[in-house]
Amino acid sequence: MPDSTSRPPSPHHAPWENGWHPDSTRPPGTRRLWLAGALALTTIVVCVTAIAVTDKHPDDASRTKRADPTSPDGAGGPGLLSFASPSKKGTPTPDEHAPASATTSGPSASTAASEHGATPSAKTSAPPKSTSTRGSSTGASGSSGSSSTARTSVRSVNYPDRYWQVSGDFVKLNPATSAAARDAATFTLVKGLANSSCYSFTTSAGTYLRHRDFILRAERDDGSALFKQDATFCPRTSSYSGAVMLESVNYPGRYLRHQNFQLKLDRYQNSAQYRSDSAFRLVGGLD
Numbered sequence: 001m002p003d004s005t006s007r008p009p010s011p012h013h014a015p016w017e018n019g020w021h022p023d024s025t026r027p028p029g030t031r032r033l034w035l036a037g038a039l040a041l042t043t044i045v046v047c048v049t050a051i052a053v054t055d056k057h058p059d060d061a062s063r064t065k066r067a068d069p070t071s072p073d074g075a076g077g078p079g080l081l082s083f084a085s086p087s088k089k090g091t092p093t094p095d096e097h098a099p100a101s102a103t104t105s106g107p108s109a110s111t112a113a114s115e116h117g118a119t120p121s122a123k124t125s126a127p128p129k130s131t132s133t134r135g136s137s138t139g140a141s142g143s144s145g146s147s148s149t150a151r152t153s154v155r156s157v158n159y160p161d162r163y164w165q166v167s168g169d170f171v172k173l174n175p176a177t178s179a180a181a182r183d184a185a186t187f188t189l190v191k192g193l194a195n196s197s198c199y200s201f202t203t204s205a206g207t208y209l210r211h212r213d214f215i216l217r218a219e220r221d222d223g224s225a226l227f228k229q230d231a232t233f234c235p236r237t238s239s240y241s242g243a244v245m246l247e248s249v250n251y252p253g254r255y256l257r258h259q260n261f262q263l264k265l266d267r268y269q270n271s272a273q274y275r276s277d278s279a280f281r282l283v284g285g286l287d
Helices: 030-067 179-184 225-230 272-277
Strands: 151-156 162-167 170-175 187-191 199-202 208-212 215-219 233-237 244-248 254-259 262-267 280-284
Touching: 151 187, 162 179, 170 262, 199 233, 208 225, 244 280, 254 272
Parallel strands: none
Antiparallel strands: 151 162, 151 280, 162 170, 170 215, 187 199, 199 208, 208 215, 215 262, 233 244, 244 254, 254 262
């Protein structure tokens, strides 16, 4: 409302005529400034009050949670509602004390030696170690690891008329139809040169049967550790009664077998053909 004493009654009256002059003690617009300040102060107070009220709810929820530990998280506070019932005290959660899933472990594969790495496939079951000392009760006597002087011949299971026979420098599977052939098919079974619980085979000429390039041959002992390992074979149980399989001591997982009537060291295969080709019976010497 305008102040009648601070303004002239009429714009036609000059201040020098009636004694009126402008009020210079208050700057122009002071009232509007006061109103704006009051409005700003009110806004600040409302904001502070709102913040204080908002902060109070989480504090109350926290105090409620401490007072009742069994109350579910989020109860009494903002956010999504959870309708899951709290677990009973002492009941483990799904990830606590849960037994680990059983891992099916197949048969452990033998570690292969050197670069040839002869390891049977995990899907095949290698023959177990034999507790038998001889493949056959016929003929040769003695036990595993003993120095036997008895003469021994090695007969094929799937070719029972054929025997290991030294032919030149190699060992082949041949019939023993002559005195010379029977002598070439007769060996002396001795302690394994590299493992006394395994076998080594000597000939009447004083040579040993050893594998080289995975081919079985007759050679003289050169005194090296490699020769001793190459000339040592460990008996393993065969699927054929009275027969054995002969595993290389330095190439576990490879067994002596005949192929095209040639004796060689070959990786184990879970097949009927391999099992019959690698099964031999140790019988009395033919000479």
